[in-house]
Amino acid sequence: MIINADFHIHGKYSMATSKNMSPITIAPQAKLKGLDLVGTGDALHGKWLQIIEETTEETSDGIFSLKDGLTDPEEGSKEETKEVSQNIEEKGNLESKFILTTEVEDMKRVHHVIIFPSLESAYNLRGKLKGNMDADGRPRVRMKGDEIMELAHDQGCIIGPAHAFTPWTSIYKAYDSVCDCYGKKPDFLELGLSADTDMADMIEELQDIPFLTNSDAHSAWPHRLGREFNKMELKELSFDGIKHSILNKKIHSNYGFDPRLGKYHKTACSKCYKKYEIEDAIKMNWRCPCGGKIKKGVDYRIYELSKWKKPHHPQHRPPYIHILPLAEIISLTYSKGVTTVFVQKIWKEMVHKFGNEINVLIHAPLEEIEEVDPKLKIVINAFRTGTLHIESGGGGKYGEIMLEHNTLDNYI
Ligand SMILES: [Zn+2]
Ligand SMILES: [Zn+2]
Incomplete structure (x- = not known):
């Protein structure tokens, strides 16, 4: 079975997220984008978990479908959802399914994506991580990457760094090696919108790590949800099927932005967005005359981490298809x-x-x-x-x- 999946989005309890981000809106919108499966995001947040339980049911192990007959969305999304619901009535069941996922921020401000096998594992991990799980859909955890990984693995989850090369909250912002964070290799690495496979395969230590391409969407608008996704080969649509496909490097293809379209591709000021050559940024001590901070581009960060002059694609690496x-x-x-x-x-x-x-x-x-x-x-x-x-x-x-x-x- 081949499916399209986007594992990283945010629900309405995350900062700067659309109030319409709830399963009832996401499921039909995601399907229109061509997604069969979408991450719930925010699966450690109490109220979000409650909404997931109220609006969905587990239809195979670790996979959740919208309950039948749900037509009463949140204020503000009524029109859109009504329109989509009409399409559903016309065309049968046109909804994407869900898998429980979250993003967390660790004590070094590194972001991680976690994919869960069950609601029980989400509630268990919620009870074990140090921090207020309800303060934001993406909780801040007062623990290090390796500690979070160990607890996640204890619950049967898989885990890897989110948007791995970005200049504020990524693993390669904080470390020069993924192993310095986790003590070992992660289960996958999310490329982020500003990088693609050609860029990431410049880094030797990533050769045996599967790459995920996810949208990190904060709204269900079609230019956000599913703007990056993974085409995957599965034995069955279940958490185990997904886990097996990722760990055994059965991702069929990665679909995503031309990395130049990402927010952090080039070195630039975070206030006025003026782009800088790296030598100039260093000379200016990463301060723009406008008062803003100059942030290192993903392209340059990857150049720093690479010993090679061109990408070395390992045999398992699937094609990366640029989409807009x-x-x-x-x-x-x-x-x-x-x-x-x-x-x-x-x-x-x-x-x-x-x-x-x-x-x-x-x-x-x-x-x-x-x-x-x-x-x-x-x-x-x-x-x-x-x-x-x-x-x-x-x-x-x-x-x-x-x-x-x-x-x-x-x-x-
Ligand atoms: Zn993030
Ligand atoms: Zn500036």
């Missing part, structure tokens, strides 16, 4: 905001016609896209042929896609 959120492509095509009704309407039309977003982006014949939207076809073609221009992100600002000059001339 379709909503951003539509937004670019029509110069309208990505969350506007206009863009969302076209997004839904395309997704309904072709089944899901990945089909529109990668598989749908251009002639068929042209029949629906000739202007959009030109930009999707530019995406497929790699002729979209990308302005790299850095310092906390996402990279931007731009059209080459003249691309849409016939339409202006």
Whole structure:
């Protein structure tokens, strides 16, 4: 069985997260993105666990499905969910399933992703970690990485570093080796939006570690949820199936951003986002004249950690397929905001016609896209042929896609 899975999102109790982030909204939205399985996020938070128990049921070991007949979402998401629910009635059960996951921050401010086998294991780990598990969906734990790993493994969980190369809260911000954090190799490593396999396979110690690509979404907007995901080969859809697939390196492919689009790809100021060459950043003592801190880019951090001049892909490493959120492509095509009704309407039309977003982006014949939207076809073609221009992100600002000059001339 082949599935698409995104293991790292945040629920509504995490800081700076949409109030709509609850299972009832996430499940249908994730399916429209083409995800079969999505992490619950925040599975150590008491109220979030309660919501998961109220709105979902365990349909196979460690896998949770939305209960039937749920139509009363949180205030503010009613319209959207109603619309999606209507689609569900039309098209049968179109909801993604869930697996229990969380992100935690350790005492060195390193972020880790944990995937749980059961509700019981989540409640158990919640009782054992030192810190207030209910202060935020992503709790701060007063323990070191190796201690957290040991407790997680005792509960049958798997664990690895989140967005491993970013300049604020990642393992390679705090350490030069993953083993310095865990005392051994983690079960997986999450690449984060600012890195891909070509970059991470520059680092020798990562050769035998499977990579995950997850969205870290804080909202269910289609340009956030599932913007990175893993295509996986499973024996069965269960926690054991997932664990086996990850530990035995059966990930079929990683789908994710061109790393230049990530927020931390280049070295840049975290306040005014001006990009800096590394020598200049050092000379200026990592202080921008605007008063902001200059943060080291993921590209340079990986260069520092690498002895090699080019990537060494181990045999088990799956292909990494660069994708962009379709909503951003539509937004670019029509110069309208990505969350506007206009863009969302076209997004839904395309997704309904072709089944899901990945089909529109990668598989749908251009002639068929042209029949629906000739202007959009030109930009999707530019995406497929790699002729979209990308302005790299850095310092906390996402990279931007731009059209080459003249691309849409016939339409202006
Ligand atoms: Zn994080
Ligand atoms: Zn600045």
